[in-house]
Amino acid sequence: MPSQNRKAVRIPDLIINMLPKDTNGTGKNVFGGVLMHYMDMAALNAARKVCCSTIVTRAFENILFEAPIHVGDSVYFYGSVAKVGHTSLTIELEVFALFTGTKARKVASARCIFVAVDENERPTRLEMLN
Numbered sequence: 531m532p533s534q535n536r537k538a539v540r541i542p543d544l545i546i547n548m549l550p551k552d553t554n555g556t557g558k559n560v561f562g563g564v565l566m567h568y569m570d571m572a573a574l575n576a577a578r579k580v581c582c583s584t585i586v587t588r589a590f591e592n593i594l595f596e597a598p599i600h601v602g603d604s605v606y607f608y609g610s611v612a613k614v615g616h617t618s619l620t621i622e623l624e625v626f627a628l629f630t631g632t633k634a635r636k637v638a639s640a641r642c643i644f645v646a647v648d649e650n651e652r653p654t655r656l657e658m659l660n
């Protein structure tokens with residue numbers, strides 16, 4: 531693959547195939563709480579690519595469920611750094627769902643704020659990777 535094409539490919543921070551156990555009461559659509567579980571994980575994976583501190587989730591902002599996710603969908607989570615603070619790191623998260631033979635559709639987004647903590651679980655200076 532030509533190098534400029536490889537650069538254009540965005541690597542997901544998490545891919546999950548949704549199963550019947552992930553649904554809400556309809557038995558068809560994915561439960562929002564299940565998606566939030568994976569959003570937290572994906573944002574952590576994105577944060578770990580850029581920082582080397584022990585971090586904990588401090589806040590989720592602007593969580594938006596934009597379209598339903600169905601059983602059988604493959605769900606792709608993409609995180610990017612939105613802000614680097616003194617002790618905090620904000621990850622912008624976008625979520626897309628894809629079913630065989632269909633175009634990926636955006637289904638959710640959020641901002642996740644992590645805080646670097648020391649051995650006493652108190653905020654400490656965020657250490658970024660070089």
Ligand SMILES: CC(C)(COP(=O)(O)OP(=O)(O)OC[C@H]1O[C@@H](n2cnc3c(N)ncnc32)[C@H](O)[C@@H]1OP(=O)(O)O)[C@@H](O)C(=O)NCCC(=O)NCCS
Nearest residue numbers: 586587588589614615616617618619643645647651652653
């Ligand atoms: C994370 C924790 C150590 C932060 O301690 P704290 O004394 O409350 O820290 P502060 O509120 O002063 O915030 C620390 C940083 O987070 C930022 N922050 C805090 N709340 C925020 C919010 N709602 N939105 C954006 N940023 C926020 C602050 O701006 C600060 O960033 P900076 O140093 O880069 O400027 C503490 O709240 C905690 O232990 N929370 C539980 C974490 C956890 O268990 N997460 C898993 C959930 S089950």
